[in-house]
Amino acid sequence: MISLAWAAAFILLAPAIGGLIAGIDRKITAHMQGRVGPSVLQPFYDVGKLFEKEGAMVNETQRFYVLSYFVFAIFAGGLFFAGGNLLLVVFALTLAEVFLVLGAYSANSPYSHVGAERELLQIMAYEPMLLLTVVGMYVAAHSFDAIDIAGFPMPLILLLPGVFLGFIYILTFKLRKSPFDISTSHHAHQEIVKGVTTEFSGPNLAFIEVAHWYEVVLMLGFVFLFFAASWILALIAIIIVYLLELAIDNTNARVKWQLAVKSSWAIALVLGALNIAALYLIGRA
């Protein structure tokens, strides 16, 4: 079941793909805002420069938290692309996120503290839907393993339209896009400075950025699973979904966390749970 080649490919290529996506993201966003925008390679330049900076930190333990976040983000993605158990993928991803949050807590800084609390709120908001996505795929394809789900003969979107929409909803959190970029934002207009990442700088921040690229590729991998029966369709779907997220990002203001949490839970209950219940009823289970 485990395909080490795919895992290796993910570990090697995901930063390149993730960085490129970030670059294209910035270009398109700039155009939407009537700017020219930087080169699509700008994210790589940024991260490269961060690596060259002095590794100053608020305290030495930050090094450990960042490393752990980085390692487990890769672990989660590697497990996914190796075709592993999706529940484990979600658990590993949560573990990675918790390390980031702990790093932010450890700094004893007001901005990163609020960022950490909000990051936890975000996890609490999106995790039910993320787990229900996995459950939905299991109910449809009778397996938790990514490889089996990817090998399902028909596109899962046909069986799981509600789950898919719910997943897109929470994808906004994972991509750190408005209206749900509550704990930290790609944009400069964040009221808590850089939120959860405020107190990270230099190489530590670079690692966080690269870990985020890994996460983005992993999340787009989930989108892929909904269309895995046809690779071309899946690729188009990923592009459309990402463009949609960009459009939402640029046309929505950041909401309060209360709304973000409540709406995500409502979406999980209505779109996620009802869709899976319907699958049970029509006897796919």
Place this chain on the structure above:
Amino acid sequence: MDSVQFLLFLILFPLISALFMLAVRRDTDRDWIVKLSALVIGAVTVLLLVTQIGQGAVYLWFNAEPVSLLMFALEMVISVIILWFAVRFRNYLVIALTLAETVLIIWFESAATPAVMVKDPLFLDPFSIIMALIVGIIGSLICVYSLGYMRHFYQHHTGIPDRTNTFFIIIFVFLSAMFGLVFSNSLVWVFFFWEVTTLCSFLLIGFTKTEEATKNAFTALWMNLLGGIAFAGAIVYLTYQPAGMLGLDQVLVSGKALILIPAALIGFAGLTKAAQMPFSSWLVGAMVAPTPVSALLHSSTMVKAGVYILVRFAPAFQGTTVGYTLAFVGAFTFLIASGIAISQTNAKRVLAYSTIANLGLVVACAGIGTYEAIWAAILLIIFHAISKSLMFLSVGTVEHRIRSREIEDMNGLIVRMPRIAAIMTIGIAGMFLAPFGMLISKWAAIQAFINAPFGLVFVVILVFGSAFTLFFWAKWMGRLLVITPDAENVEGLVDKNEWIALVSLAGLTAVTCFIFPVISAYLIEPFLLANYGTVANLSQDNIIIMMMMLFLIVLLPLSILLPHKKARTLPPYMGGVETAHDMHFQNALGARTEMKLANYYISPWFGEARLATTGICLCSVFIVIMFALAFVGGGAFL
């Protein structure tokens, strides 16, 4: 020794230790007796595991008539003791409940029907061995910890007379009763030990004799007496059934239609003892007792007796509407108690609600009763016992040092008390993070729920409850790990006995994660095979991946030791205001202000009053439905 000697030894030995405690005068003597007893109890349970493993279920016959008579006499003594307390404190509810229960006891004890003849009053199977290990190892460690704790306790509470001996006597009787409970095949015997645990917990909760302690002890008492009445009712019902029906071996294979009513009654008894809503308040109130008592009640005894009997009866619940309504009580308790834990600022209350929540999950698994669900339930029982006792004991130690149980006061504990904070971090990680125990169990529960009929509802409840769980544990963990500048290390010398218990439990938390596939293969799977004819487990691949994660978790902290350039440390960003090193700054009016950070508790959403009322109403309705289905709906199967 053969099996029966083991069982009798484990039941009787703690009583002998208790007798010795009566004679003890000096601290050093007490230390020796408690440590030696703890060592013997722990060692014998391990020996029991080593010698009895792989034997399947062994039923032990001996002439039990005199023992049964003795138990009846002792039950009457317990009733008298409880009545004496109830009369002294004018608690009419408890008087009424005790009298009702006594009538039922006399009824079934005087009935001479064939059902009463249980051939083999004691038995041993892999599940009993697991429970014995939990009671024996964790219970003994808590005893050792108590030696240090009680000394501190009386240093801090100088006003009350020293009753340390009484404390240990009750604890040893408690352990004895727990061993008896998990080794009894005869339901009458189970009931006897059940009542002993009720009495012991009443005495321990009220141990400090303050007004609050007495009040909470009586709350625990009446709720557990209610459960006791249901249990006695089940026994009375079974008394009029065919021969041998009062033995666990017979009753569980007798067909569901026959035992739906007793199963519902015993399910109700289990709910009260496992502190499920609407009876959760007794466990929250129980935290007025000294911390080792909380650790004992929450991890290895009392509440575990409740879920033990539910898991035993799971084959009766499986696929019945009674089982499903029971499972709903557990599932909603899990969801609501997890939510309430978010709003709690007091560490012990967070732990209490987390216990209630996790037991809810076990109850949900037992109510569904499929082999996969039972596999998850037993894993939950094991992992929860270890991590939760560790958490309570660490909080107890911290409380004695910083004089507070508030989570906010534990800010930056990693600087002030590094070793205890590290141990608490392990405990918290054990409660909610992959790849540690509780998460493995939740994973197993998701798989079990998904494959059960109508399991989706439980899956949805579980994913929301887990999200709550993550929130309250992670924010607590974050608070502990804050690096505050200028904080002093106040850890000092932690009492050696406390330290032994803490380090052992932290070690167990980690080790059980590594060896859980072995526990599953040699203890849980044989139990499932014997009761369901099929087994559940995680696939080899997934176990390997979990092990990889565990190794990473162990290795990553070592990265600190790697050679690296010492980084320049900078103060945190404060929006440009002039900040002193101790995080004081000048505010807009020029006053010196301290920068203070606090966690989110979101009480408008998760406030105790609001959610608890909802939970109590909801779960009460389900309990009423459960009884209605059992008595009226008869054999309504899914």
